[in-house]
Amino acid sequence: MPRFLRSMARPSFLLLLLPLLFTLSLAEIRSNEIRSDSRAIIPFDEFGFTHTGRLELNVSNIRLSNPNPDLDRSKLGFFLCTRDAWLHVIQQLEEAEITCALQSDLIKPVFTFNNLKSPDQPSFSAVTHETDADQYTLVFANCLTDVAVSMDVLSSMYNLERNGNRDYLSAGRTILPRVYFLLSLVYFSLAGIWIHVLYRKRLTVYRIHVFMLAVVLLKALNLLCEAEDKSYIKKTGSAHGWDVLFYIFSFLKGITLFTLIVLIGTGWSFLKPYLQDKEKKVLIIVIPLQVIANIAQVVIDETGPYGQDWLAWKQVFLLVDVVCCCAVLFPIVWSIKNLREAARTDGKAAVNLMKLTLFRQYYIVVICYIYFTRVVVYALETITSYKYLWTSVVAGELATLAFYVFTGYRFRPEAHNPYFVIDDEEEEAAAEQLKLEDEFEL
Structure with a gap:
């Protein structure tokens, strides 16, 4: 059996297929070094071509571990x-219709080594x-x-524009520069609005509010x-x-x-001036x-799927991201439980019920934000036509923008009116509602 078919029987070969099927590289001009690589398939960049697509391929310093001149170089x-x-x-390989992918009539050959002079x-x-x-x-x-x-x-993969200029961004991603620039303007505007709010309510500003401003500015600069x-x-x-x-x-x-999500979840600064050990x-x-x-993320972006460790780094990134997303939920849950306990002991059921409702809402919003940006956006990338891949980027950025706006609005600095008094009926109603509610758990 040819080595290519034997490889297909091994799980490692299936792992090699994943980058080929799911890479979303921007495919700018790339310089890659392959050293003593015996893999049957080495995927490089993915690119969405229009009807005026071009591929320029320059390969140098070619060396084979077996320099035998009788090798069938058409299989390279x-x-x-x-x-x-x-x-x-x-499927053709599994059914033995062909013995090498280069023999398939479904591919578009670029260059085989038997064409070397x-x-x-x-x-x-x-x-x-x-x-x-x-x-x-x-x-x-x-x-x-x-x-x-x-x-x-x-x-070098690119599409030719009507004026003859080269566009090195994949079709479906060519409008991303404008999208990111417009979004950066939105975040700079939000930062300006937040600075105005902090100045107007400077007497009730906590350190967490200044930290929020830093997060918004960094997001704007990143975009x-x-x-x-x-x-x-x-x-x-x-x-x-x-x-x-x-x-x-x-x-x-x-x-x-x-x-920021962890600090808000703990109630640091605006509920308590310290952090507990946990x-x-x-x-x-x-x-x-x-x-x-x-x-x-840097290794994934810069090496591309041709690297032998690319898939391992991809798995590390996904694992770490999942752990981080789960970890930030625990402080919110702890704050919710603490507020429930406080509501039963300090006699301020109405005030604690408002805080409890706020933290419950934030917990739900954080879960929705994580789920949408990690799962829904990935699903959009998978099912959307390559011409409209920019829509998944826009969807993820709009979800992030909505999360920033919700967080800023719900945890904005507020002046507490000392003349506002909660009457006995409202306090009793709040106490009854707390008694009837079930425990809020993960």
């Missing part, structure tokens, strides 16, 4: 393939004009037994850097350093946002995990 090469076509290619030729260049609009993945196939390949791959990052990639295929700023502000934004432990867990998550 690059091709383009859609997700749907790849599933049929797998000589076995010792260390480099080649190929240009492919893609007129069938669809989303393709650039793939390298190695169907030879026990042959490891080393090479430097420079790939602005991402807009510039995607804008330069769109025009030139390179971020020109904006990706570094984007990663820095993304790192700060992620840490401060999760820290609440500090949550922060000690969340902050380092966010550091790991951001490192994993």
Whole structure:
């Protein structure tokens, strides 16, 4: 049985298929180094072509572990393939209709090594004009037994605009620079409004409110850097350093946002001036995990699915993100239980009921925000046509904006009126309602 088919029987090969089926790379100009790699399939970037798509492929420093000139080099090469076509290619291999993916009529060959002028030729260049609009993945196939390949791959995928300029952003993502820029303006406006609110109610401002301002500003700066990052990639295929700023502000934004959710959940600053030991432990867990998550995100974005450790980093990122999302819920639950206990003992049932309702609402909103941005957005990416992949980005950003607005509005600085008195009837009604309610648990 050919090595390609034997590989398909191994679970590890299925893991190699995941990047091919689910990568959502922006596919700017990429330079990749392959060293002594014997994988049967090496997926590179995915790109949505229009009817004026182009692929420029430059491969240099080609070295095979077995330099035998009699090798069938037609079983080594690059091709383009859609997700749907790849599933049929797998079926062809399983049914033994073909012995190598490069033999399938469902793929679009780019270059096979038998077209090298000589076995010792260390480099080649190929240009492919893609007129069938669809989303393709650039793939390298190695169907030879026990042959490891080393090479430097420079790939450039783009679409031609009407004026002849190159657009290095995948179809369906080409409007993202404008989307991110408009959203950054929205967040800068929110920051301005929040500064105005803090100034007007400066006598009732707590430290948590200043921290909220920092979170909003970091989000605005993150979106602005991402807009510039995607804008330069769109025009030139390179971020020109904006990706570094984007990663820095993304790192700060992620840490401060999760820290803010934990601090609000504990009631720090506006309910109590300190953190309990168990609440500090949550922060000690969340902050380092966010550091790991951001490192994993940088590795995922910069290496691409061709890297042998790419899938491992992807799994690390997902695991860490899930742990962080679960951890931030515990302080909110603890605050809810503390408020219920306080309502039974301090004789202020009405006041505690209002606080309890607020924290319950926040708990539900945090769960909805996490579920939408982690599950629903991913589902949209999976089911949406490649032409409309920008909709999943917009959906996630609008959900985040709604979460920021809700948090700011519900926990805004409020002046307490000393002349406001709760009468006995309201206090008794609140006490009765607390007695009738069930425990609020995870």
